Amino acid sequence: MSDDTEVHLEARLAEQDEFEPPESFVEQANVTDPGIEDEFEDNWPEAWERAADLLDWETDYDEVLVDDNEPFYEWFVGGELNASANCLDRHLDDRGDEPAIEWIGELGETRTYTYEELHREVNEFAAALRDQGVTEDDVVAMYMPMIPELPIAMLACARIGAPHAVVFAGFSADALAERMNASDSEHLVTVDGYYRRGDPLDHLSKAREGREQVDGDVTTVVVDRLGEESPADVAGGEHVYGDLVEEHAGATVEPVTRDAEDMLFLMYTSGTTGKPKGVKHTTGGYLSYVTWTSHAVLDVKPEDTYWCSADIGWITGHSYIVYGPLALGTTSVMYEGTPDYPDKDRLWEIVDDYDVTQLYTAPTAIRAFMKWGPEYPDRHDLSSLRLLGTVGEPINPRAWKWYYRHIGNEECPIVDTWWQTETGGMMITTLPALNTMKPGSAGPPLPGISADVIDPSGDPVEAGRAGHLVVNKPWPGMLRTLYKNDERFINEYWDEYSNPERDQWVYFPEDGAKIDDDGYITVLGRVDDVLNVSGHRLGTMEIESATVGVEGVAEAAVVGGDHEIKGEAVYAYVITEDGQEESEAFREEIIAAVEDAIGPIARPEQVIFTPELPKTRSGKIMRRLLEDIANGDELGNTSTLRNPDVVHDIQQKVSSE
Ligand code: PRX
Numbered sequence: 001m002s003d004d005t006e007v008h009l010e011a012r013l014a015e016q017d018e019f020e021p022p023e024s025f026v027e028q029a030n031v032t033d034p035g036i037e038d039e040f041e042d043n044w045p046e047a048w049e050r051a052a053d054l055l056d057w058e059t060d061y062d063e064v065l066v067d068d069n070e071p072f073y074e075w076f077v078g079g080e081l082n083a084s085a086n087c088l089d090r091h092l093d094d095r096g097d098e099p100a101i102e103w104i105g106e107l108g109e110t111r112t113y114t115y116e117e118l119h120r121e122v123n124e125f126a127a128a129l130r131d132q133g134v135t136e137d138d139v140v141a142m143y144m145p146m147i148p149e150l151p152i153a154m155l156a157c158a159r160i161g162a163p164h165a166v167v168f169a170g171f172s173a174d175a176l177a178e179r180m181n182a183s184d185s186e187h188l189v190t191v192d193g194y195y196r197r198g199d200p201l202d203h204l205s206k207a208r209e210g211r212e213q214v215d216g217d218v219t220t221v222v223v224d225r226l227g228e229e230s231p232a233d234v235a236g237g238e239h240v241y242g243d244l245v246e247e248h249a250g251a252t253v254e255p256v257t258r259d260a261e262d263m264l265f266l267m268y269t270s271g272t273t274g275k276p277k278g279v280k281h282t283t284g285g286y287l288s289y290v291t292w293t294s295h296a297v298l299d300v301k302p303e304d305t306y307w308c309s310a311d312i313g314w315i316t317g318h319s320y321i322v323y324g325p326l327a328l329g330t331t332s333v334m335y336e337g338t339p340d341y342p343d344k345d346r347l348w349e350i351v352d353d354y355d356v357t358q359l360y361t362a363p364t365a366i367r368a369f370m371k372w373g374p375e376y377p378d379r380h381d382l383s384s385l386r387l388l389g390t391v392g393e394p395i396n397p398r399a400w401k402w403y404y405r406h407i408g409n410e411e412c413p414i415v416d417t418w419w420q421t422e423t424g425g426m427m428i429t430t431l432p433a434l435n436t437m438k439p440g441s442a443g444p445p446l447p448g449i450s451a452d453v454i455d456p457s458g459d460p461v462e463a464g465r466a467g468h469l470v471v472n473k474p475w476p477g478m479l480r481t482l483y484k485n486d487e488r489f490i491n492e493y494w495d496e497y498s499n500p501e502r503d504q505w506v507y508f509p510e511d512g513a514k515i516d517d518d519g520y521i522t523v524l525g526r527v528d529d530v531l532n533v534s535g536h537r538l539g540t541m542e543i544e545s546a547t548v549g550v551e552g553v554a555e556a557a558v559v560g561g562d563h564e565i566k567g568e569a570v571y572a573y574v575i576t577e578d579g580q581e582e583s584e585a586f587r588e589e590i591i592a593a594v595e596d597a598i599g600p601i602a603r604p605e606q607v608i609f610t611p612e613l614p615k616t617r618s619g620k621i622m623r624r625l626l627e628d629i630a631n632g633d634e635l636g637n638t639s640t641l642r643n644p645d646v647v648h649d650i651q652q653k654v655s656s657e
Contacts, residue, residue, distance in 0.1 A: 260284025289477025392535030424477030
């Protein structure tokens with residue numbers, strides 16, 4: 001392409017703010033009926049049967065929704081099913097020899113599991129878990145990176161009715177222990193280590209350190225990923241995954257019949273307080289919802305090679321690498337490594353090699369690709385792609401357009417999907433064959449989802465104004481409660497805007513948003529003390545408590561500052577105790593403490609020593625001001641501060657870093 005044409009194209013895209021679904025996509029899409037919106041509206045909640053109908057039920061449900069104990073809604077009540085049977089057994093006749101998982105390792109090694117093979121290994125591991133004493137309703141913790149044994153262990157648990165609680169491998173030993181204790185988990189599946197940028201990384205020592213802090217005995221299964229290169233050997237009392245599977249070779253385990261409302265898994269996520277929230281998802285509602293949204297939004301078909309590049313340790317991987325795609329019998333790609341190893345074209349090489357049809361990734365990744373330049377995707381044939389998706393954080397129009405043009409060749413619709421750990425699956429997004437796309441705006445709520453943007457008194461805001469995002473009606477994939485904490489569940493999500501007098505329960509996701517005249521919602525970011533770093537959700541309170549735990553720290557405040565690639569970065573403002581030197585070594589000590597308590601993802605971008613924190617007269621830290629300082633923005637009103645002079649001092653420190 002000549003430079004002139006290139007410039008012309010860029011200019012045209014820069015001006016365009018609405019994009020229609022590409023014709024070639026519409027012709028083959030799963031959902032093309034424009035009446036679907038009305039159908040959900042006119043026939044709510046029964047219209048949700050179309051999600052449940054995508055699954056095989058052992059016993060039909062009697063009622064779609066039971067709402068006589070709000071907000072403890074129940075979906076597909078009376079129905080019985082098994083998630084592992086839905087993801088595996090029912091595909092064996094038609095798709096047994098087709099790949100279920102295409103795994104690509106960090107070192108370039110690959111493994112393909114057909115549905116038949118995946119079914120076999122899930123059965124064998126389910127039998128092994130039973131042998132270890134895991135029974136129905138026991139919570140099994142998993143602390144593993146992106147290796148096939150993770151989805152295998154999840155499906156094995158689902159098969160025997162034992163909920164899993166997966167802890168992201170990048171989290172620290174302390175974080176693992178906290179989640180295992182909170183979920184009463186006495187079983188752990190982990191790995192000896194994994195590779196990062198070609199080097200073996202010890203994981204087992206971290207897992208052991210976490211396990212030691214768990215109350216009671218823990219049975220441990222260790223996957224041998226590194227073989228000879230493993231820095232830690234499996235010790236007495238720990239079981240090797242490979243041995244267990246071999247011992248149970250050929251075993252079959254009948255899928256346990258689960259009630260629709262039985263727990264499928266727990267997923268811990270960050271909230272306003274220092275304690276992570278144990279989000280509970282169920283078998284019938286969750287599985288129906290992620291299967292339906294994979295079908296309707298990601299346009300997944302069995303013959304596709306679909307790739308979600310998230311980590312299974314987060315909700316995106318649960319819903320859209322494992323449960324949704326496998327329930328639909330498609331091929332799900334799993335990549336262990338990073339996008340720039342061995343080179344910055346790694347993702348595009350995989351798309352090319354595997355003829356990937358859909359790519360679902362995070363805006364952070366897209367911003368990095370943009371920075372690296374189009375020469376990397378240009379090295380490869382990406383014409384197999386049919387749809388692109390993003391999730392986890394707002395995507396700015398420039399990044400959206402770059403993705404649309406350089407990855408999708410202007411032939412793939414983009415779905416910008418807003419949702420959360422708590423919602424189980426996508427909530428606000430365009431339907432790829434039906435809705436106009438507006439870069440920067442996620443889109444309308446999905447059919448059947450009722451969302452709005454409201455002001456502090458609970459009234460809808462005018463178009464274009466910012467307010468709080470709320471969801472007005474329940475949906476099948478919603479969390480049912482926070483594990484063993486119904487009270488916190490109500491306080492965190494329902495209390496703020498619900499009005500029992502009007503008999504209306506309103507879910508508050510703690511996001512700010514605006515809405516336009518067409519009902520398109522632009523999500524602006526969290527309104528609570530939660531940060532979104534590279535699409536990863538982190539609680540400022542958790543980081544603060546790790547910081548103040550360091551000897552020599554008197555007080556700390558943690559806020560998010562804008563970051564070109566990561567979206568947000570962690571800024572820690574620290575007051576040292578008298579006599580504590582404000583040295584580089586002490587700064588490193590604080591950073592190490594945060595990494596120990598949470599993990600490297602929470603690593604502060606800057607640690608700023610300050611003699612005071614800006615506080616209101618009532619003693620509340622003005623975080624907004626600290627954010628403005630981190631961003632180098634003009635400061636708002638500082639007249640309500642008890643100590644206005646400190647602001648200038650801190651500003652100078654940040655700008656000189
Ligand atoms: O602030 C929103 C942001 O991510 C939060 C949810 O984080 P988590 O529970 O970890 O789940 C992430 C993957 C679903 C939301 O409260 N968020 C997620 N998707 C978007 C988004 N913000 C803007 N646009 C999105 N598409």
